[in-house]
Amino acid sequence: MAEFASSGCLFFDELIDEQTNKEFLDDIGHTNIDEVDSVQDFYKNIKATSSIPRIPAGTPLKEAFPKNSPLDKIFKNEVVEGAITSLVGSKTIVDHQFLHITFPTKYFNQANQRQMSQANHQDSTIDPRSTFDVQLFYFPTEVTKEMGGTRYHPGTHLRIVNENAIAKYQNILGQKSIVCKPGTIGIFHSGLWHGAGVNFSENIRYMFKVRLQPTEKQELLWDPEKKYQPLPNRALFWTDETKDQTINDILMRSYPWQEADTNRLDKINVVKFWRLLTGHKKMDVDYWLTRIENELY
């Protein structure tokens, strides 16, 4: 949870088994690249034949997918279920889902289009809530570097921006792109900055995404026995480097893209986020909030 609070993302490599990945690809009618002519035809075909249902926004996740369908199996995987319950609770609802397909160069050449990557953005719209949604990504096939897997910027999830208004940041220090084996699952905080890369391979790249909303406060959903206790204060600046790394070191991690001044606000916002996730409304890490809350007038 501390890792998620700090970076805004979690990954589970090769979590989904080969058989389920194959069932998913069969279900969406994954065909040989040579047999597909246009992007539109490809989507039309998948929508007509696959078992991916049309889910009205707000449907409980537990009622969303047909029993024993590949997606049903994926969401019943104990790690996926555990992560979802920890982040958005067991009564989570589906906002939307989409099968993202990134087509290789030949489709752009055929259509006489410029093949460009997707600009950096935050999904949906400006979102100043304390509540957060998660976006679960499922990669049914291998994603190699040249396939242009989803680009993301760890630690950006608590910056409040307006969707595509971050498109001008072409490159951001510390940017990462997903490279993974089949069956990998990623979970993003809904505020994480990201964008799709360019697919320079010969093959189609798939990414199935589901956005989930909580219906309850996201306080200690990950710790039902409510055992979590914040760590006591530690020395600042004149520190003791012999001490072991703790959760607080994860929460206080800096990211290479952060400005010198705003980096401190980013840390403050992680502490505020951790207060919400733990229910410890006065907890602090490294005195960032205690110092400025000591208002005597």
Added chain:
Amino acid sequence: MAKRQKVLVLYLKFPSLEAEVISWATFDGTGKKLHMTGDTDTPPYPTGLDALLDGWRLFQASQAIPEHPGEEFRTSYLKHEFFFEKLEEGDF
């Protein structure tokens, strides 16, 4: 011979050209190179000053805007933005 503009946008770690580059964008009006999001993981220059030393002309820098009262801790866009240009002559 015609002239074309190349634009380099640098986001720096603090509001001084001596500061390190944390984000960057390039738009090439000569059409020689198509830049796009995510095309390189290494900044073109370590600092803003290095861009000046390589002949880029600064034409815009972000202002310091005081934080809104009550929203001092809200974080949002990258703050320290510097726009540079180079003019290139050629047959385009």
